[in-house]
Amino acid sequence: MFQLLQWLPLLLLLPPPGSPEPPGLAPLSAGAPPQAPDLLYADGLRAYAAGAWAPAVALLREALRSRAALGRARLDCGARCAAEPGAALPASPGPDSGPGAARGAWEPLLLRAALRRAECLTQCGTRRLGPGGAARLRVGSALQDAFRRREPYNYLQRAYYQLRKLDLAAAAAHTFFVANPMHLQMREDMAKYRRMSGVRPQSFRDLETPPYWAAYDTGLELLGHQEAALALPWLEEALQESLAQVESCRAGCEGPEEQQKAEEAAEGTGSPGGLYEAIAGHWIGVLRCRQRCVGDTATRPGRSFPVPDFLPSQLRRLHEAHAQVGNLSQAVENVLSVLLFYPEDEAARKALDQYQAQLGEPRPGLGPREDIQRFVLRSLGEKRQLYYAMEHLGASFKDPDPWTPAAFIPEALREKLREDQEKRPWDHEPPQPKPLTHWKDVLLLEGVTLTQDARQLNGSERAVLDGLLTPAECGVLLQLAKDAAESGTRSGYQGRRSPHTPHERFEGLTVLKAAQLARAGVVGSQGAQLLLEVSERVRSLTQAYFSPDRPLHLSFTHLVCRSAIEGEQSQRMDLSHPVHADNCVLDPDTGECWREPPAYTYRDYSGLLYLNDDFQGGHLFFTEPNALTVTAQVRPRCGRLVAFSSGVENPHGVWAVTRGRRCSLALWHTWAPEHGEQEWTEAKELLQEPEKEEGEGMPSRDPAPEPPSHRLQRVQDKAGKPPRVREEL
Ligand SMILES: *[C@@H]1O[C@H](CO)[C@@H](O)[C@H](O)[C@H]1NC(C)=O
Numbered sequence: 052m053f054q055l056l057q058w059l060p061l062l063l064l065l066p067p068p069g070s071p072e073p074p075g076l077a078p079l080s081a082g083a084p085p086q087a088p089d090l091l092y093a094d095g096l097r098a099y100a101a102g103a104w105a106p107a108v109a110l111l112r113e114a115l116r117s118r119a120a121l122g123r124a125r126l127d128c129g130a131r132c133a134a135e136p137g138a139a140l141p142a143s144p145g146p147d148s149g150p151g152a153a154r155g156a157w158e159p160l161l162l163r164a165a166l167r168r169a170e171c172l173t174q175c176g177t178r179r180l181g182p183g184g185a186a187r188l189r190v191g192s193a194l195q196d197a198f199r200r201r202e203p204y205n206y207l208q209r210a211y212y213q214l215r216k217l218d219l220a221a222a223a224a225h226t227f228f229v230a231n232p233m234h235l236q237m238r239e240d241m242a243k244y245r246r247m248s249g250v251r252p253q254s255f256r257d258l259e260t261p262p263y264w265a266a267y268d269t270g271l272e273l274l275g276h277q278e279a280a281l282a283l284p285w286l287e288e289a290l291q292e293s294l295a296q297v298e299s300c301r302a303g304c305e306g307p308e309e310q311q312k313a314e315e316a317a318e319g320t321g322s323p324g325g326l327y328e329a330i331a332g333h334w335i336g337v338l339r340c341r342q343r344c345v346g347d348t349a350t351r352p353g354r355s356f357p358v359p360d361f362l363p364s365q366l367r368r369l370h371e372a373h374a375q376v377g378n379l380s381q382a383v384e385n386v387l388s389v390l391l392f393y394p395e396d397e398a399a400r401k402a403l404d405q406y407q408a409q410l411g412e413p414r415p416g417l418g419p420r421e422d423i424q425r426f427v428l429r430s431l432g433e434k435r436q437l438y439y440a441m442e443h444l445g446a447s448f449k450d451p452d453p454w455t456p457a458a459f460i461p462e463a464l465r466e467k468l469r470e471d472q473e474k475r476p477w478d479h480e481p482p483q484p485k486p487l488t489h490w491k492d493v494l495l496l497e498g499v500t501l502t503q504d505a506r507q508l509n510g511s512e513r514a515v516l517d518g519l520l521t522p523a524e525c526g527v528l529l530q531l532a533k534d535a536a537e538s539g540t541r542s543g544y545q546g547r548r549s550p551h552t553p554h555e556r557f558e559g560l561t562v563l564k565a566a567q568l569a570r571a572g573v574v575g576s577q578g579a580q581l582l583l584e585v586s587e588r589v590r591s592l593t594q595a596y597f598s599p600d601r602p603l604h605l606s607f608t609h610l611v612c613r614s615a616i617e618g619e620q621s622q623r624m625d626l627s628h629p630v631h632a633d634n635c636v637l638d639p640d641t642g643e644c645w646r647e648p649p650a651y652t653y654r655d656y657s658g659l660l661y662l663n664d665d666f667q668g669g670h671l672f673f674t675e676p677n678a679l680t681v682t683a684q685v686r687p688r689c690g691r692l693v694a695f696s697s698g699v700e701n702p703h704g705v706w707a708v709t710r711g712r713r714c715s716l717a718l719w720h721t722w723a724p725e726h727g728e729q730e731w732t733e734a735k736e737l738l739q740e741p742e743k744e745e746g747e748g749m750p751s752r753d754p755a756p757e758p759p760s761h762r763l764q765r766v767q768d769k770a771g772k773p774p775r776v777r778e779e780l
């Protein structure tokens with residue numbers, strides 16, 4: 052409740068509950084100066100985590116609106132202040148202005164203009180965005196990335212769903228999905244939305260993608276149907292709007308975020324030196340950022356690579372289409388614009404000759420398009436400075452354009468750049484997304500990295516993956532094991548000596564036991580919930596990695612800690628766990644493995660997820676089937692998963708734990724549904740019981756996306772990072 056008080060001031064700005072929802076994400080509080088996007092977003096996530104859906108929606112939308120307002124204000128203020136007399140920068144001193152003019156007059160003029168421009172920008176920002184202006188609304192780079200990935204829409208769709216605003220939920224889901232086509236959960240959710248009766252096809256609209264993409268696609272499609280006349284207005288709009296998008300991207304380059312990034316990048320390379328070195332350093336950063344804008348504009352949401360040669364290729368289509376409909380003057384203007392990028396382009400030159408011949412007498416007024424001329428000249432000016440800085444100041448610059456004239460590139464750099472150009476990834480078709488079951492997508496999605504594959508582990512069907520758990524999550528599971536063990540000591544469910552060695556104590560906890568203890572209030576329910584969630588996380592990764600075409604089921608999950616018994620460790624020769632294979636009885640003498648009872652013959656894949664590393668010994672190792680020759684070893688650490696097939700190809704054991712306590716989650720997966728873990732389902736039901744009222748009133752035949760209740764929430768990191776979206780979904 053106290054958290055609600057925190058939102059109160061903001062809620063007062065928002066329309067009263069029950070007021071009609073505006074279509075789309077229109078401003079909620081027109082006129083009022085926006086709050087900082089960071090704060091709004093953080094508050095929105097807190098509201099979301101607490102299940103306060105309406106405030107969450109309001110706050111997240113405000114965050115989006117505030118960020119958009121910031122971008123618009125930058126663009127407008129930048130344009131206005133550049134045009135203001137007195138704030139215009141002086142033209143650079145010409146060769147005939149003499150040395151006195153350069154030193155005596157130019158420098159103070161430049162700096163005075165810079166001061167005047169800064170003043171103008173500050174005032175304009177304050178006028179547009181309220182006290183503090185743009186600086187108050189600065190967006191940190193982490194949040195900028197989150198916005199770029201459209202994460203707010205993922206939260207929004209869930210919150211709208213909870214509020215039964217299905218149309219908006221579908222729009223938000225679609226908006227997120229467009230930029231995250233690999234997001235498995237969203238793909239499933241989208242399918243569910245499509246099946247819901249309350250959602251119409253028009254609901255799936257994209258609330259973020261700039262409209263030039265739609266114009267571009269429509270134009271291309273019409274061209275494909277030989278409809279040049281119909282295509283032309285779309286093609287023209289696409290070009291103009293993409294140029295406008297480049298402008299608004301460039302305006303962002305002068306913001307404090309870019310500055311911050313440049314500082315981050317400069318860390319380690321020492322301080323920028325004196326006044327002019329600092330100015331130069333900052334300026335280079337701005338130029339680099341501006342040069343990247345064409346690539347950003349040419350990159351579709353959800354794609355990694357830009358459409359190659361975006362602007363010139365649009366101009367080519369335009370001149371051809373204009374020629375087809377017989378508008379030769381337009382055709383000439385556009386083909387001349389192509390030649391600004393590629394003066395030697397054979398096809399363009401030939402087309403130009405042809406158009407001119409068709410036109411008859413030369414038309415003096417015909418030149419390249421003005422917008423393109425401005426663009427090319429400006430870009431070349433920036434490249435000239437960047438290459439200069441590269442050659443003389445050691446700056447780095449990766450030219451994003453293939454059309455830069457060779458003469459611009461310093462001799463010394465040309466060879467290297469040519470090589471880089473040849474490696475340019477988008478010279479080839481950008482890689483098409485692989486089928487969704489591809490394990491890499493799943494790893495990426497889960498924030499997991501593949502540390503060692505089978506080859507690196509000297510075997511087959513083995514892998515080490517890292518990043519499955521945050522340190523906080525390891526802490527929660529360790530606490531769960533500890534609490535359960537202590538309760539066992541009181542109740543007779545005791546930590547006993549290990550079945551494998553007399554020198555270690557062994558504590559095991561199944562998911563069902565954990566759920567029962569949680570229900571009884573003996574252990575925190577958070578730990579028990581997490582145990583379930585994590586086992587599913589391991590299962591889905593193991594399936595994606597090893598068995599994409601055939602579902603795997605958890606067959607047994609066991610949280611196991613082994614503790615060294617003090618005073619019994621010297622000269623110890625045995626193992627913590629002798630060498631064995633998981634689904635067959637290994638005969639080390641013959642190297643054979645009998646897949647028959649008492650082995651758990653239905654186990655197909657095994658997983659060991661480690662929770663800690665503060666103990667001595669305890670490495671996992673793989674051997675040859677002789678159980679003697681060690682082929683690979685893995686050191687446990689929090690969040691590391693060793694996954695492997697359960698057969699004779701993976702005999703394994705654990706070295707003695709000689710000090711401390713080693714905890715891990717052992718999981719076995721099976722292809723046989725009848726050997727799926729009953730206890731897992733029981734445990735889940737047990738933990739869900741008090742929350743049965745969830746989903747009440749939902750149309751029961753709509754398989755709805757599961758509401759993101761706190762029980763699925765990933766434990767926050769110590770740093771208080773907001774919960775990542777994935778686990779809420
Ligand atoms: C060519 O196109 C321009 C702009 O679309 C238009 O203003 C002009 O009238 C057209 N000329 C002809 C001959 O169609």
Ligand SMILES: *[C@@H]1O[C@H](CO)[C@@H](O)[C@H](O)[C@H]1NC(C)=O
Binds near residue numbers: 682
């Ligand atoms: C694989 O074998 C090589 C050579 O025996 C060894 O150096 C390497 O450590 C092994 N890999 C692992 C992960 O143990």
